[in-house]
Amino acid sequence: MLLRRFILPVVLGVLAFVAAGLFGYGQYQARRGLEILLGNKYQQAFYDFVGQVQSVEVLLAKSMVAADPRQNGALFTDIRQQAAAAQASLAQLPLSDITITRTVKFLNQAGDYADSLARKTEEGRAVDAGDWETLDGLYRQAGDLNRELQGIQAVMTTDGSFLRDLVREAGRKLRKPPVEPARGDFKTLDRQMQHYPALIYDGPFSEHLERREPRGLNDLAGISREEAERIALEFLDKRPDTTYQVRVTGTNEGTIPAYRVELAPEGEPGTGEVIMDVSRRGGKITWLISSRLTGDAVLDVDQAGAKAGRFLQERGYKNMQATYFLRHGDAVTFNFAATQDGAVIYPDLVKATVALDNGEVTGVEATGYLMSHQKRALPQPKLTLKQARALLNPRLAVDGGRLAVIPAGPAGEEKLTYEFKGKLGDDTYLVYINAFNGREEKILKLIEPPAGTLTM
Numbered sequence: 001m002l003l004r005r006f007i008l009p010v011v012l013g014v015l016a017f018v019a020a021g022l023f024g025y026g027q028y029q030a031r032r033g034l035e036i037l038l039g040n041k042y043q044q045a046f047y048d049f050v051g052q053v054q055s056v057e058v059l060l061a062k063s064m065v066a067a068d069p070r071q072n073g074a075l076f077t078d079i080r081q082q083a084a085a086a087q088a089s090l091a092q093l094p095l096s097d098i099t100i101t102r103t104v105k106f107l108n109q110a111g112d113y114a115d116s117l118a119r120k121t122e123e124g125r126a127v128d129a130g131d132w133e134t135l136d137g138l139y140r141q142a143g144d145l146n147r148e149l150q151g152i153q154a155v156m157t158t159d160g161s162f163l164r165d166l167v168r169e170a171g172r173k174l175r176k177p178p179v180e181p182a183r184g185d186f187k188t189l190d191r192q193m194q195h196y197p198a199l200i201y202d203g204p205f206s207e208h209l210e211r212r213e214p215r216g217l218n219d220l221a222g223i224s225r226e227e228a229e230r231i232a233l234e235f236l237d238k239r240p241d242t243t244y245q246v247r248v249t250g251t252n253e254g255t256i257p258a259y260r261v262e263l264a265p266e267g268e269p270g271t272g273e274v275i276m277d278v279s280r281r282g283g284k285i286t287w288l289i290s291s292r293l294t295g296d297a298v299l300d301v302d303q304a305g306a307k308a309g310r311f312l313q314e315r316g317y318k319n320m321q322a323t324y325f326l327r328h329g330d331a332v333t334f335n336f337a338a339t340q341d342g343a344v345i346y347p348d349l350v351k352a353t354v355a356l357d358n359g360e361v362t363g364v365e366a367t368g369y370l371m372s373h374q375k376r377a378l379p380q381p382k383l384t385l386k387q388a389r390a391l392l393n394p395r396l397a398v399d400g401g402r403l404a405v406i407p408a409g410p411a412g413e414e415k416l417t418y419e420f421k422g423k424l425g426d427d428t429y430l431v432y433i434n435a436f437n438g439r440e441e442k443i444l445k446l447i448e449p450p451a452g453t454l455t456m
Contacts, residue, residue: 042093045089045090046089046152046153048085052083052085053142055078055082056079056082056110056142057145057146059078059082060079060135060139062429062443062445063114063117064135064139065396065424065431066393066440067393069126070121072121073121075443076118076121077115079110080111080115080118083107083110083111083114084107087107090103103145106142106145109138110138110142113134214256214279215370215371216282216372216374217282217370218374220282220283220284222281223281223282228261228280228283229247229248229261231283232263232285235276236274236276236288237311237361239360242266242268243265244265245263246261246262246263248260255367256277256367257280257281258280260276260277261275261278262274272291272362273290274289274291275289276288285364286366287364287365287366287367288364289362290362290363294329294357294362295358296330297356297357298356299357299359300356301325301327301332303359304334305332305334305354307354307359307361308322308361309336311361312336317336319338320337320338321339321344322336323336330356331356331363332353332354333351333352333363334351334354336349336351336352338373340376341403342402343403343404343416344402344404344405345376345405346407347368347405347406348368348369349368349369350364350365350369351363378405378416379416379436381403381416381418382435383433383435383438385401385418389401389433391433392431392433396422396423396424396429396431397422397423398421398422399420399421399422399423400420401419401420401421402419403416403419404418404419405417406432406441408441416434417433417434418432418433419432420432420433421446429443429445430444431443432444
C-alpha cells in the first residue's frame with residue numbers, strides 16, 4: 001500500500017510531464033506550420049510586387065515611345081492597373097507605414113497621373129511637353145525602385161532572412177504596433193524614394209500558341225511508333241562514333257499529340273540522355289532536351305549561332321533568321337523566325353540551345369513554328385517604309401526598318417507591319433506600324449543584359 005502511494009504520484013507526475021511535452025511539441029508544430037504558411041504568403045506577395053513594379057517601369061517606357069493616342073490610352077490604363085496591383089501586393093507584407101510611405105506615395109502618383117492622361121487622350125486632347133517630362137520622371141523613379149527591389153530579391157534568394165524577418169514582424173504586429181520599421185531593406189528603399197519631389201497635375205510574340213489546330217501539320221499523315229524512333233534518331237545532333245539506344249516511352253496528349261522518345265548513348269549511362277516529342281501526325285519534332293552536363297565554354301555566341309542555324313537548315317527549317325538570344329551558363333538559346341518575301345515571320349518561331357563546350361544542340365522548341373507555319377500570300381503594303389516611319393514618335397531615334405508579320409490574336413490572326421528599332425535615352429524599343437492603316441500595333445522594349453537580348 002505504501003509502495004502504491006509512492007508510485008502513483010510519480011506515475012502521475014511523469015504522465016503530466018509527458019502531456020506537457022506533447023502539448024508543447026504540438027504548439028511548436030502548429031507555430032512552425034503557421035510560420036511556413038505566412039512565409040509562403042509573404043514570398044508570393046513580394047514576388048507579385050516585384051513583377052508589378054517591373055511592369056509599371058516597362059509600361060511607362062513604352063508610353064514615351066508610342067505615337068498613336070489609342071496605344072497611349074491603353075498603356076496609361078495598364079499603368080494605373082499595375083500600380084494599384086503593386087499597392088495591393090505591398091499591403092499584404094507586414095511592414096510599418098513608416099517604412100513604405102514614400103513607395104506607396106510614388107505608386108499612387110504613377111497610377112493617378114496615368115489615369116489623368118488616359119482621360120486626356122479619351123477626350124481627344126494631346127499629351128504635351130510637360131506631360132512627357134513628368135512621365136520621364138516617373139519612369140526614372142520606377143527604374144530606381146525596381147533596382148532596389150532586385151537587390152532585396154537577391155538577398156532573399158541567398159539567405160532567406162527576408163522572409164524570416166517578415167514572419168517575426170507579423171508576430172510582433174499581432175501583439176502591438178511597432179514603433180520603428182522592422183525591415184532595413186525597405187527602409188533603405190524608401191529613403192531612395194524620398195529624393196523625388198511630389199507631382200503636380202490635373203496613370204513578344206506567343207499569343208498564337210493558344211490556337212488548337214497546328215497549321216504546320218495540315219494534311220500530313222500519321223506515323224507509327226517505329227517511325228517516330230527513326231525520325232528522332234535522324235533529328236538528333238549525334239556525337240561522333242556513338243551508337244544510341246532509341247525507344248518510345250509513352251505519348252503526350254498536349255497541344256500537338258506526340259510520341260515521347262528517349263535516346264541514350266550505348267555503354268555511357270548518365271552522359272547525356274535526350275528526350276524528344278515527335279508529332280504523331282507528320283512526324284515533326286516539337287521539342288527536345290538533353291540531360292548532358294555542359295563543360296567550360298570554348299565557342300563564342302556567334303559560333304554557336306552559326307551552328308544552330310546550320311542544324312535547323314539541315315533538318316528542314318529553311319529561310320530562318322536568328323532574332324534574339326540569351327546565354328545561360330555555358331549554353332546559349334537562340335530564337336529563329338522564318339522569313340518570306342523580305343519579311344520576318346515572327347509567329348513561325350523555333351528555339352535552339354547550343355552547348356558552348358562542343359557546339360552540340362542540346363535543346364529545340366518548335367511548337368510555335370508547327371502551330372503557325374504555312375506558305376503565306378503576303379499582300380502589298382499600302383504604306384511605304386518612309387511613310388510608316390513618319391508616323392513614329394519624333395522623340396524616338398530610329399534605325400532602319402523592315403517588314404514583319406506579327407501574331408494578332410489567339411485564333412491565328414496575323415498583321416503585316418513595319419518593324420522599327422529606335423532609341424529614347426538609353427533604352428531601345430521595337431515599334432510595329434500597320435503596313436496598311438498606319439496604326440501602332442505593338443511596342444516592345446529591348447532588354448540587353450550582357451547575357452543576351454530579350455523583349456518586354
